Amino acid sequence: MSNLTLTPTNVKEMLLKVADVIIESEEKLSQADRDLGDGDHGLGMQRGFTAAKAQLEVLEPKTVSEVFTTTGMTLMASMGGASGAVMGMLFQSGGTALGANDSLDADGLCTFLKGACDGVTNLGGAKPGDKTMVDALVSARNKAEGNDCKSISEACQAAASGANEGMEATKAMIATMGRAKTLGEKSIGYPDPGALSVSIIFKTMSDYAS
Amino acid sequence: MKKLLNEPLQAASELVDGLVDYYNGSVEQVSPGAIALTEISDDKVALLVGGGTGHEPIYHGLIGEGMADGAACGDIFAAPPPNVILDATKAVNRGNGVLYLYGNYAGDVMNFKIAAQLAAVEGIRVETVLIWDDVASAPPTEKDKRRGIAGLIPIVKLAGAAADRAENLDELVALVTNARDNTRSVGVAMAPGSIPATGKPTFQLDEDSIGVGMGIHGEQGVGVEKMTSADELAIKMIDLVLADDLPIGAGDEVLVFVNSLGSTTMMECLIVLKKVKALLLKKGISIYDILLGPLVTCQEMAGISLSLTKLNDTLKPLWDAPCSSLGYTKLGK
Numbered sequence: 001m002s003n004l005t006l007t008p009t010n011v012k013e014m015l016l017k018v019a020d021v022i023i024e025s026e027e028k029l030s031q032a033d034r035d036l037g038d039g040d041h042g043l044g045m046q047r048g049f050t051a052a053k054a055q056l057e058v059l060e061p062k063t064v065s066e067v068f069t070t071t072g073m074t075l076m077a078s079m080g081g082a083s084g085a086v087m088g089m090l091f092q093s094g095g096t097a098l099g100a101n102d103s104l105d106a107d108g109l110c111t112f113l114k115g116a117c118d119g120v121t122n123l124g125g126a127k128p129g130d131k132t133m134v135d136a137l138v139s140a141r142n143k144a145e146g147n148d149c150k151s152i153s154e155a156c157q158a159a160a161s162g163a164n165e166g167m168e169a170t171k172a173m174i175a176t177m178g179r180a181k182t183l184g185e186k187s188i189g190y191p192d193p194g195a196l197s198v199s200i201i202f203k204t205m206s207d208y209a210s
Numbered sequence: 211m212k213k214l215l216n217e218p219l220q221a222a223s224e225l226v227d228g229l230v231d232y233y234n235g236s237v238e239q240v241s242p243g244a245i246a247l248t249e250i251s252d253d254k255v256a257l258l259v260g261g262g263t264g265h266e267p268i269y270h271g272l273i274g275e276g277m278a279d280g281a282a283c284g285d286i287f288a289a290p291p292p293n294v295i296l297d298a299t300k301a302v303n304r305g306n307g308v309l310y311l312y313g314n315y316a317g318d319v320m321n322f323k324i325a326a327q328l329a330a331v332e333g334i335r336v337e338t339v340l341i342w343d344d345v346a347s348a349p350p351t352e353k354d355k356r357r358g359i360a361g362l363i364p365i366v367k368l369a370g371a372a373a374d375r376a377e378n379l380d381e382l383v384a385l386v387t388n389a390r391d392n393t394r395s396v397g398v399a400m401a402p403g404s405i406p407a408t409g410k411p412t413f414q415l416d417e418d419s420i421g422v423g424m425g426i427h428g429e430q431g432v433g434v435e436k437m438t439s440a441d442e443l444a445i446k447m448i449d450l451v452l453a454d455d456l457p458i459g460a461g462d463e464v465l466v467f468v469n470s471l472g473s474t475t476m477m478e479c480l481i482v483l484k485k486v487k488a489l490l491l492k493k494g495i496s497i498y499d500i501l502l503g504p505l506v507t508c509q510e511m512a513g514i515s516l517s518l519t520k521l522n523d524t525l526k527p528l529w530d531a532p533c534s535s536l537g538y539t540k541l542g543k
């Protein structure tokens with residue numbers, strides 16, 4: 001049984017689920033960040049999604065866009081740090097790209113992913129291969145666009161699998177952006193914490209949509 | 211690690227409350243995390259600093275007379291969000307524009323960039339000077355990839371004096387760029403600090419090793435070497451700074467700043483300073499003024515950094531001006 005589309009209320013439920021899973025993943029994300037940075041990524045994500053959850057719970061959405069932009073603005077305002085800016089921008093510009101749509105289908109998810117990729121790369125300047133969350137995000141977009149998905153559940157599944165591949169690929173990369181860049185070759189073997197977050201986000205969306 | 215906290219996750223907001231209390235009326239919190247001087251003259255071009263908390267007294271402890279007008283404070287070790295920066299921007303702006311002056315870290319750059327766009331929408335002119343004094347973090351040809359470390363103390367002090375004198379925002383940008391471009395630093399880590407909320411160390415370093423070029427957030431160093439003596443380390447740091455692209459030699463006058471990253475003692479800083487001074491004098495470089503102590507810190511991190519600012523006819527009068535703040539106070543020449 002696969003869902004063809006999601007209503008704004010479905011998308012709200014989906015992002016509430018994402019918030020719960022990210023909050024539960026605090027230690028896993030913090031450990032990933034201790035391997036490469038200063039270890040605060042999990043706490044920032046936990047803080048951001050706790051705030052987003054509170055905003056989403058009282059939201060009565062008319063469009064899917066407002067669910068995503070509410071999440072984005074709240075993450076940006078409550079997290080700070082590099083991850084607040086890029087995670088906030090992911091949802092903010094992805095949501096803005098959706099316009100006034102009152103449902104999310106496979107094409108809508110691709111539109112969201114294109115908006116998210118454009119917003120994040122314009123802000124931070126990272127490209128695929130730089131060992132950042134962009135690797136997971138661009139890989140999610142490519143897989144969702146390339147699979148000719150018929151339903152939102154198929155599209156989310158493709159995005160989740162792409163995000164996971166993108167995250168796995170960061171393990172072999174040398175960091176060139178952010179605090180991890182000073183590690184040089186010592187960054188090999190560890191996944192980028194932001195990419196790990198992106199893979200958890202899309203995995204949870206896929207679990208919900210199917 | 212024993213730390214005096216209440217709710218660990220509230221450490222950042224509680225320390226900002228405490229900072230406002232310290233200023234005892236001359237500083238107010240205009241929204242959570244955004245602080246500004248209560249009195250800023252109407253003809254002033256404003257100077258806004260900011261960054262993550264946990265590195266006190268920087269950056270937010272550098273506001274005061276002859277220093278910055280306001281600060282945007284993030285969570286522990288994390289850049290402030292755009293809305294906090296925007297609130298601080300509005301609080302310090304007197305219609306003459308605002309200079310953003312902060313360290314070159316990805317998170318700070320992105321959040322200040324979004325804030326500058328939001329400020330532009332509100333009709334506030336913003337310019338930015340990034341601090342990138344750490345010679346160990348990228349080659350001289352890629353300064354925009356260098357981190358901002360302890361050199362920010364002399365840079366913010368010079369910028370504060372410049373903001374009191376500048377006729378307009380463009381003049382302030384030029385003066386602050388002059389200060390930034392004449393400042394170089396290098397840091398050495400000996401032991402990690404810890405994250406207040408978790409108590410966990412920010413990195414690992416063997417007991418007998420030091421991290422040369424390690425950043426103030428505990429980013430792992432560019433090179434890990436054997437623990438050495440104060441004199442040997444002073445020689446290494448002076449060599450690294452003087453080998454950079456800023457020519458500093460006989461006849462030049464410099465500000466010297468020996469910074470403790472947290473738990474390294476004043477005793478150790480003084481022992482290092484003794485050697486640094488001897489090495490500089492031997493090269494014919496004269497010392498105009500000295501700063502020393504834990505001003506750019508990372509909790510109880512052990513380590514030290516050395517910063518040199520090469521003075522010129524523009525910067526010298528700016529340095530001579532008195533200033534006061536939690537982090538740095540100067541009574542006059």
